[in-house]
Amino acid sequence: MDYELYLHIPFCRQKCFYCDFPSWAGQEHYMEAYTEALCREIAMQSSLFAAAGQAVTVYIGGGTPTTLPLPFLQRILRTVQRCFPLATGAEFSVEANPGTVDAAYLAGILAAGANRLSLGVQSFNDGLLQRIGRIHTAEQARQAVSMARTAGFKNVSLDLMYGLPGQTLADLAASVAEAADLQPQHISIYGLQVEEKTVFFRQQQQGRLQLPDEAAAEAMYDYMTGELPRRGFFRYEISNFARPGFASRHNLGYWQDVPYLGMGAAAHSYWDGRRQENTADIAVYIRQVMEGELPAHEEEPAARSLHMEEFCFLALRTVQGIDRQKFVEKFGCTLESVYAPILTDMRAKGLLTVDDAGVRLTKRGMKYGNVVFAAFLL
Ligand code: SF4
Structure with missing residues (x-):
């Protein structure tokens, strides 16, 4: 049986204003123990599941995996390859924030087995990046793409966003053009959703969040869905565009009902029709795993x-x-x-x-x- 692996790294330098993912800033003191625990969980899970078949994709997401010191992330990458049988040519992605990587870091994760880099760029407009709470500049994003190429990554994906506060169609067009000109293999582009428990949600409640109106957001949507295919990125999913042969195999697996095993705090698994979720609390996760317990609880079987x-x-x-x-x-x-x-x-x-x-x-x-x-x- 083919399956997918997901590893969650719940650390971020700063919480972006729109983000409700399970990730936390200011928890760096847990990084070493978390790495130890995650490697322990990988080994425990592999003794239960590895023999079921082979992993066709591995995705290290978060959070920001690249906030980890390089030796920690390399240890995780190597542990997963040692513990699970990976299919030949398996897609092995690492999410990165352009504000957290340099040439040596990118070369280091490539050397440890990653073969696809997913960079959260969001926009090439510095004012907008600040407005949404990103820690990096447009120039750092450009440099990250260039460094990834130099390091030897042949499969680079960029994330962009539209419908941001103060964003105009011209801003979006400039970001789409710049992203395409950097010649990545893949571009994801998501419309902003204001989620509860985010800075944007609070700002919206206080009347301090001015978003593009519906017509403007629709014009942005129409623009990007027309422009990216014109530039050679075919649309294979609502929010995802790729050069031929570079659709994200990992994401396609989620959409096509492929079983996956999630490891790390807050990770979800879907295996044999059953769903499990790991505890999201970093300290509890570390304690449970180090005591030899699997940190997962089974969700109610879906009707x-x-x-x-x-x-x-x-x-x-x-x-x-x-x-x-x-x-x-x-x-x-x-x-x-x-x-x-x-x-x-x-x-x-x-x-x-x-x-x-x-x-x-x-x-x-x-x-x-x-x-x-x-x-x-x-
Ligand atoms: S870097 Fe990603 S995971 Fe971290 S806060 Fe920003 S959007 Fe959320």
Whole structure:
């Protein structure tokens, strides 16, 4: 069986104003013990799961993995390769913040086994970067891409954002152009969502967050979905664009129901149809693992209907859409037996393409994905 591995590094230098991921600033004193515990968990989990097959992707995310001192991150990279059988040519990604890396650091993670670098750039406008709480400048992002190339990374991804406070279409166009000119293999571009428990949420409550209005955000969306393919990045998922052959295999696995094992504080796993979540508290995580306990608790088994909804949402995010045959194999019934009225309605509205292979979002459906996903709720 093929599976994926995810390793979570919950440290950041500073919390970005929009971020609700499980990551914390000011916890550097835990880094050494956390590295020790994570390597211990990798070994424990491998004794249970490694023999089930091979890992086709490894993703080290966070948080900011590259806030760890290089020897710590190298130790984690090497431990995972020693403990789990990796498929030949497995995709091995590390997320990095441009404000935390230099040439030696990038060469060091490449030497320790990483082969894909995902850089959180967000924008090439310094004013916007400050406004959203990023720790780096546009120039540091440019330098990080250049250093990654020099180090030997042949697969570099850049993250951008749109719909930021004070951002104009011209700002977005300049960032998209600059990102494309740097010739990465992959670009992800996410619309800002204001999540609870973030600085932006508080600012919004206090009336201090001016976001682009709906028409402006829509114009940005239209721009980037037109411009990136024109520049050779094909769209393979709602928010993801890649040069041919460089779609993120790890993310595709999530959207295509591939089992994954998550390790580290707050990591999630999906294995054999069961979901588990590790404790998010760094200190508790370290203590449990060092006492020889697995830090995971099992989530309530998802009801069949919930599993169906999720299977459909995730598959619909990709250009391949829902595979009819896979749906039958998974749930023992046809797509039409559950969703016939929805399929007819969404097709009539020009949001879905329905054929013998399956069901996919149209271009318009990608834009109004939330409307389609809501319709798939059972
Ligand atoms: S660097 Fe990433 S994980 Fe850390 S706070 Fe910013 S967005 Fe969140």
